[in-house]
Amino acid sequence: MKTRKVIAALTVGSMLLCMSGCSEGTGDSESGDSGSGTPAAEEASAVSYADITLGEDYTDLEVTITMFNHRTDLDSPDYGGVTWEEYLEAFHEMYPGIDVQITTDTNYAEDALTHLQSGSYETIMGIPAVDKADLSTYFISYGDLDTMSSLINYATTWEYDGEVYGIPSTATTQGIVYNRAVFEEAGVTEIPTTPDEFISALLKIRENTDAIPLYTNYAAGWTMGAWDAYIGNNATGDPTYMNNGLLHEENPFRDYGDGTHAYAVYQILYDAVSLGLTEDDYTTTDWEGCKGMLNAGEIGCMVLGSWAYPQMEAAGPNAEDIGYMPFPITVDGVQYASAGADYCYGINRNATEEEILGALIFVKWLTEESNFSYNEDGLPITPGADTKLDFGGVTFLEDEPAIEGEEDLLNELNAESELNINNGGNDKIQEIIEHASNGDMTFEEIMESWNVRWTDAQNSLGVETN
Amino acid sequence: MSLELVKWIKSKKGQQTLIIFMFTLIPLLLLFVFTYLPFAEMVKFSFMKLKYTTPAENREFVGLKNYIDVFSRDDCFSALKLSLYYIVGALIQLALALYLATILSFKVRLGNIYKGMIFFPYLISGIAIGFIFKFFYTRGFVFDTILGWCGFDLENLPYWLKDQSINNWSLVATSIWRYFGQNMVLFLGAIMSIDPTLYESAALDGANRWHQFLHIILPGIKPVLTLNLILSVTGSLSAFEQPFVITGGSNGTGTYFVIMNTIAHTTQKVGLASAMAVVLLVIIMVCTAFQKMIMNQLFPNDELIIKRAKLRAVREHKRRLTSNNSVRFNRR
Numbered sequence: 001m002k003t004r005k006v007i008a009a010l011t012v013g014s015m016l017l018c019m020s021g022c023s024e025g026t027g028d029s030e031s032g033d034s035g036s037g038t039p040a041a042e043e044a045s046a047v048s049y050a051d052i053t054l055g056e057d058y059t060d061l062e063v064t065i066t067m068f069n070h071r072t073d074l075d076s077p078d079y080g081g082v083t084w085e086e087y088l089e090a091f092h093e094m095y096p097g098i099d100v101q102i103t104t105d106t107n108y109a110e111d112a113l114t115h116l117q118s119g120s121y122e123t124i125m126g127i128p129a130v131d132k133a134d135l136s137t138y139f140i141s142y143g144d145l146d147t148m149s150s151l152i153n154y155a156t157t158w159e160y161d162g163e164v165y166g167i168p169s170t171a172t173t174q175g176i177v178y179n180r181a182v183f184e185e186a187g188v189t190e191i192p193t194t195p196d197e198f199i200s201a202l203l204k205i206r207e208n209t210d211a212i213p214l215y216t217n218y219a220a221g222w223t224m225g226a227w228d229a230y231i232g233n234n235a236t237g238d239p240t241y242m243n244n245g246l247l248h249e250e251n252p253f254r255d256y257g258d259g260t261h262a263y264a265v266y267q268i269l270y271d272a273v274s275l276g277l278t279e280d281d282y283t284t285t286d287w288e289g290c291k292g293m294l295n296a297g298e299i300g301c302m303v304l305g306s307w308a309y310p311q312m313e314a315a316g317p318n319a320e321d322i323g324y325m326p327f328p329i330t331v332d333g334v335q336y337a338s339a340g341a342d343y344c345y346g347i348n349r350n351a352t353e354e355e356i357l358g359a360l361i362f363v364k365w366l367t368e369e370s371n372f373s374y375n376e377d378g379l380p381i382t383p384g385a386d387t388k389l390d391f392g393g394v395t396f397l398e399d400e401p402a403i404e405g406e407e408d409l410l411n412e413l414n415a416e417s418e419l420n421i422n423n424g425g426n427d428k429i430q431e432i433i434e435h436a437s438n439g440d441m442t443f444e445e446i447m448e449s450w451n452v453r454w455t456d457a458q459n460s461l462g463v464e465t466n
Numbered sequence: 467m468s469l470e471l472v473k474w475i476k477s478k479k480g481q482q483t484l485i486i487f488m489f490t491l492i493p494l495l496l497l498f499v500f501t502y503l504p505f506a507e508m509v510k511f512s513f514m515k516l517k518y519t520t521p522a523e524n525r526e527f528v529g530l531k532n533y534i535d536v537f538s539r540d541d542c543f544s545a546l547k548l549s550l551y552y553i554v555g556a557l558i559q560l561a562l563a564l565y566l567a568t569i570l571s572f573k574v575r576l577g578n579i580y581k582g583m584i585f586f587p588y589l590i591s592g593i594a595i596g597f598i599f600k601f602f603y604t605r606g607f608v609f610d611t612i613l614g615w616c617g618f619d620l621e622n623l624p625y626w627l628k629d630q631s632i633n634n635w636s637l638v639a640t641s642i643w644r645y646f647g648q649n650m651v652l653f654l655g656a657i658m659s660i661d662p663t664l665y666e667s668a669a670l671d672g673a674n675r676w677h678q679f680l681h682i683i684l685p686g687i688k689p690v691l692t693l694n695l696i697l698s699v700t701g702s703l704s705a706f707e708q709p710f711v712i713t714g715g716s717n718g719t720g721t722y723f724v725i726m727n728t729i730a731h732t733t734q735k736v737g738l739a740s741a742m743a744v745v746l747l748v749i750i751m752v753c754t755a756f757q758k759m760i761m762n763q764l765f766p767n768d769e770l771i772i773k774r775a776k777l778r779a780v781r782e783h784k785r786r787l788t789s790n791n792s793v794r795f796n797r798r
Contacts, residue, residue: 110731113518130519137521219600221714283627283717284604415517415733424732430716438630 047357049142049167050151052364055094062097063358065351068115068122069169070108070343073311080314082375091365098358108343109424123351123359126169126343129423132160132407139165139346140356152367152381154341156401166344167363170307170378173337173389173396174229174327177312178301179294181321182211186300191325193335195259195268198328202277205300213300214272215290216433218282224429226304227269228422230327231262233338233397237331242338243402246421247409247458250465251451255444260331263447266432268328269303270443273436282433291315295322303327306389307342310377326394339379339396409463416457419450512740532741542729542742545722546749548634552702552721555638560698562642563649564691568679570650571657581654585647592644596711599640603627603712630718637708637719644708645701649694656687667779682775692761699757700750722746 052058074084084102091100103122105111112128115121116138130138141163142148148155148164158166186205192198202213217223232242237260246252255263272278279285293299295316302308306324313319326337345366347359366372373381377388379396402409414420419428428450435441458465474480512532516525536542566584570577587595602608603626610623626636664682673681684691706723709715715724722742730739 117518131517134519134521218716219714221716281605281625281628283625283633283713284600284607415735418729418733418735420732426732427716427720427728434630434717437628 047360048147049360049364050147052360054361054365054369058357058361059095060097061095061354061358061361063354064099064101065123065355065358065362066101066103067124067359067362068103068105068108068112069124069126070105070112072104072106075102075104081310082372087366087370087372090370091362094365094369095361098362100358100362119350121348123348123355124363125346125348127158127166127346129411131411132158135160135165135346136163136349138349140349141165142167142347142360150383153379153383154339154344154381154398156398157341158344158346159401160407166341166346167367168341168344168373168381169366170342170373170376171339171381172306172342172378173339173391174234174305175337175391176301176325176327177294177304177306177308178323178325179211179297179299179318179321180323181318182209182297182300183323185209185297186211192328193326193330194328195264195271198268199271199275199277202272202300203275206277209297209300211298211300212279212293213277215285215293215299215302216269216273216278216282217285217287217290217302217304218430218433219285220287221426221430222424223287223302223304224433225420225422225424225426227265227429228425229305229338230265230303230329231421232399233336234327235261235265235329235331237334237336237395237397239338239397239400242399242422243410244400244406247402247406247413247463248465250455252454253447253450255447260329264329265327266429266447267443269429270432270436270446273433274439278433282437295319297321306377306379309389324389326391335394336397337391337394339398342378409461412461413454413457413463416460417453419453508740509744511737512744514737516736517734518736528737532737533745535738536741536745541720541725542722542738543745545720545725546703548719548721549703549705551634551638552641552705553699555642556698556702559642559646560649560691560694563646563694564653566646567650567653567657568683571654571683581651585651587644588648590644592707593711595640595644595708599636599708599712600627603636627713628717633713633717633719637712640712641705641708645698649698652690652694653687656690657683660686661776661779663779663783664775667775667782670782688761692758695761696754696757699753703750703753704746 071084073079074081074087077083077085084104088100088102091098108126109128112125113130115125116128116130121138125139127135127139135158139158143164145155145159145162145164148167152167154168154171155164157168158164182205183201186201186208188201188204190197192201205211205213232246233239236245238245253262253266273282290299290302291312292315294302294312295318297318309322309324312322326335329335345363347356347363351359367381373379374386374388379389380387401407410421411423414423414425419425432443432446435446436443455465457463475484513527513529514525515528515531566580570581574580590598605625606620609626610620613623614620624632627633660682664686665678668678668682704723705721706727709719709721709724710727713719715721715728720728723746726739726742726746729735729742
């Protein structure tokens with residue numbers, strides 16, 4: 001009887017201790033959150049990304065973590081590449097105790113925001129479109145920018161106040177996926193490098209083959225928003241343009257007269273549609289179907305990021321016909337392509353210390369050991385890694401972050417102008433096609449209306465222009 | 467005091483009150499938490515400038531700016547123009563449903579099979595309908611093929627979703643196809659509840675089917691007709707599913723709701739979208755009140771008419787009974 005009482009008292013005591021320990025932990029992080037400049041100090045006490053040596057540290061760690069991301073295709077056993085299950089198998093060889101529950105979602109960009117907003121979200125998330133100032137509310141910092149830059153590429157993607165909150169899953173570049181056989185049959189021997197060459201290549205395809213020269217994928221919507229990706233580095237050759245130049249440029253959608261800038265990018269689309277170089281009925285295009293059509297040579301090319309390249313190869317028997325070319329804009333004799341991070345892994349700052357440790361290990365393993373980026377035809381994430389993409393003669397640029405104090409300005413301008421550049425602004429590009437097809441608005445008029453919207457947004461936010 | 471309370475609780479009356487209270491408490495609580503509370507929150511948002519992820523302390527109060535924007539922007543309020551297509555569609559839908567319900571309420575061979583077939587589209591999920599009709603309207607696919615059998619030449623057929631003068635009608639047709647079965651079932655239920663002796667007495671008075679419809683069925687189902695009309699018109703004002711799943715609101719098919727969705731989720735102007743929602747609510751309330759007024763004008767004092775007709779029918783019935791009886795008496 002007495003021993004039982006003692007045991008009970010001890011249990012209660014230890015429970016109380018645990019609880020106080022827990023609350024202390026949260027108290028710490030909260031104070032770190034509110035105080036300026038302390039997050040770094042707080043992270044230093046915990047394990048940081050850089051300190052972990054894969055395969056040696058914490059191999060006996062037992063924890064269950066969750067992960068939420070957008071790669072639904074990797075869930076299916078039919079996927080041509082490596083599936084999530086296969087990645088996890090490989091991971092468990094090194095870390096058998098860390099159980100990772102992966103959930104994927106086709107409507108990721110929106111649902112991820114809902115998860116974050118609810119306050120209870122997965123241990124590892126692909127960071128959705130949150131304001132950079134709010135990053136530390138949701139995610140832990142992997143370390144300061146200097147340390148992280150030496151370990152990964154694209155460290156600045158989700159950097160705020162010198163802290164890095166996201167590690168890219170893979171990195172993509174922007175170009176045009178095309179069918180080599182169709183281009184050869186049409187008599188296009190050289191890859192077009194300017195808008196004019198590109199349009200004449202499309203004309204040749206229409207004359208000499210049965211293929212649809214350029215498939216717009218209008219109906220899917222987001223495939224239209226993809227055109228925004230070309231107005232920065234590809235069209236200007238200036239890595240500061242997207243996060244700085246564009247924000248302060250007066251009338252950025254005007255005609256620069258030399259086949260560069262946003263004007264030239266969208267004009268390719270407008271001209272292709274008005275010359276009848278796209279599919280007959282754009283309102284009923286079929287995203288899933290287009291992959292097989294490109295593979296079979298029924299489509300000449302499509303404007304999509306390099307992430308689409310492996311999917312087009314896998315969609316039929318003619319993988320070797322599929323090619324990937326840089327976007328046909330040349331700035332002062334040089335072709336540029338932007339390289340940028342895909343979704344970045346962020347780690348839930350409200351998770352327990354063990355979960356955070358497990359998550360750090362898994363993210364590091366995905367980045368350094370899994371070959372994920374190579375398998376997905378991406379650009380290397382870790383410096384010096386291998387890649388399948390070969391853009392001979394093209395200069396790769398990486399968007400530079402906004403200058404201090406303007407981290408959220410692009411977001412604000414996007415919301416204010418509702419152009420939503422690189423942020424789901426699909427309808428404005430769909431409208432280019434509609435106007436080109438109906439002939440009720442010239443390209444100059446469309447660009448002028450965008451200039452007005454952009455200028456109004458700049459004025460209402462008090463942005464200085466030059 | 468407490469003893470009395472316990473006594474009261476144990477008494478029959480106490481138990482009744484308590485049970486009524488407990489049973490209503492739960493639905494009321496659910497209603498409050500999931501309807502009125504979020505609604506109040508949304509009204510609050512409509513006076514603010516915020517994104518979904520903006521922390522509570524950074525939300526900026528902007529007064530009536532969002533409401534002014536709703537009326538001054540050329541894509542918000544004017545999107546309600548598209549609702550006219552859907553209102554016309556709703557009227558066609560109700561007429562069709564009422565017509566079929568009337569026919570099927572009389573004895574029709576295989577009537578139940580027709581009812582089932584007509585109701586079936588309502589059971590298909592909206593997303594599936596989106597996919598079905600995207601392919602249905604695709605150039606040279608289902609619809610064009612069927613019209614081809616009827617002798618139409620593909621060259622002369624319009625692009626059902628691409629042609630901006632016709633694509634809203636295509637979507638409205640989908641909407642009619644989906645919902646008229648449901649309207650019909652509601653009408654059918656109401657028609658069935660009409661006292662069948664009324665038809666008989668009307669027939670004796672020399673009324674044909676059209677007169678029966680006009681003077682018995684129509685006033686008899688007035689509450690359901692009003693309800694259906696209100697639901698259809700408010701549904702037209704807030705049309706969302708068909709344009710969203712079939713065209714994504716592109717190419718001039720963006721209804722008020724689709725625009726609101728884009729503003730809320732893509733642009734993340736949550737305040738503006740909330741203001742749009744509040745404005746729509748007011749419009750719907752005004753429309754509903756207006757419709758009720760019109761209906762009351764069209765069918766004044768219908769209860770009285772029905773009561774009178776019933777009385778007449780009963781008298782007729784009695785008269786016939788007594789005359790029958792008298793015949794029998796005579797025979798005896």
